[in-house]
Amino acid sequence: MYVPFPIRDIPLGEPLPVHVWDRSGRLLLRKGQIIRDERHREWVAMHDPQVREDEYRAWTYRYTTAIDRALRGNQSLEAIAGVGRPMGFDDTLELAPDERPVSEIWPDLHAALTLLLHQGEAAQDFVGRFLWIERRMHGVLRSRVDDSLFVLTQMLFDRELGYSACHALLCAVIVRLVGQTLAWDEARLQSLQRAALTMNLGMARLHDDLARQDAPLHPEQRRQVLEHPVRSEAILRRLGVHDALWLELVRDHHEQVGGTGYPHGRTEVGLPAQLLRMADVYVARISPRHARAGLPSPRAARDVYLDASGMPTPLGTAFLKALGLYLPGTYVELASGETAVVARRGRRANTPLVFAIVTRDGWPRGEPPLRDTADPAYEIRRPVSADDIRVRLQPAKLLARL
Missing domain, CATH: 1.10.3210.10 (Hypothetical protein af1432)
Structure with missing residues (x-):
């Protein structure tokens, strides 16, 4: 269930507390992204932004909790009026392991x-x-x-x-x-x-x-x-x-x-x-x-x-x-001609484990295979700039396979 998202209430330049979607279920903004300026806000507003109802309830609960805390602390009306919708998280809770x-x-x-x-x-x-x-x-x-x-x-x-x-x-x-x-x-x-x-x-x-x-x-x-x-x-x-x-x-x-x-x-x-x-x-x-x-x-x-x-x-x-030389999350080209993303630091600084995300012919792989660059067939030929990568990774799915 989705409910309208109050995009007009979101301060510019602050990280969004929730994912924002349009009515058709297309992701407009990820949690943590910002509204850059008023023109950006208007563009989002044109797409009728929505948020999951459970995320919206959690977000507004933090707001009412902050108000209640201020009232119980006998803070001034001016201070209470200054409590904004929290864009972060409830920091007073002792959370179980995530x-x-x-x-x-x-x-x-x-x-x-x-x-x-x-x-x-x-x-x-x-x-x-x-x-x-x-x-x-x-x-x-x-x-x-x-x-x-x-x-x-x-x-x-x-x-x-x-x-x-x-x-x-x-x-x-x-x-x-x-x-x-x-x-x-x-x-x-x-x-x-x-x-x-x-x-x-x-x-x-x-x-x-x-x-x-x-x-x-x-x-x-x-x-x-x-x-x-x-x-x-x-x-x-x-x-x-x-x-x-x-x-x-x-x-x-x-x-x-x-x-x-x-x-x-x-x-x-x-x-x-x-x-x-x-x-x-x-x-x-x-x-x-x-x-x-x-x-x-x-x-x-x-x-x-x-x-x-x-x-x-x-x-x-x-x-x-x-x-190591190759930080996890960076990209490399292998001796096999494949383009890969570094997944794990290796036994040596220059031999990480990688996922081959693009074939030697330039085709994205649906299920990237894991390669050990200590194997001469898959040794690293050169680093690749992130700007040259056109494949959209799904980190959770990749990392779940390790």
């Missing part, structure tokens, strides 16, 4: 994180909501790491999704994996992951805008970019964050050994901050932007693996060991 496919879990977390980053200093219960996202992340990463990398990389390639949260989630998973490879303790890993999720808090909306921008940064944008590490740290302090390492990493994630980074040009930079910058640079380089395609993951990995003199570093070696 057994859904990761292709459903990560878009939900992306939508929740996008809203939190966009609200920034104005967010109510920032720390509580942030910890809810973190708990859900830990739950799915306990057993489904490669599936998560696959889904997050595919989300990163989707230009319709908000870039800042995609970037943050993938960076957070990467720094945890590399930190575990280095045998760092859980307290350090936790601070590092939290810093990855919030390092761009001070420019989250701008981060999204720049991913869609063709022109170079104008002076005001450049100023905001250069100031965002300090601004992000200051916002976190005002929101109640007291973890010294978390705050330090957010402040220093663009600093470089030798003093060539910003905002302070520090010459001494700790290993956690170096790793956070490494993940930040890697994810940015493989990300497609409106004005350019992303770099192949082997090229991006090489760039962070080697230092300025062309020599590998211990941190770069751990990075490559943790992720």
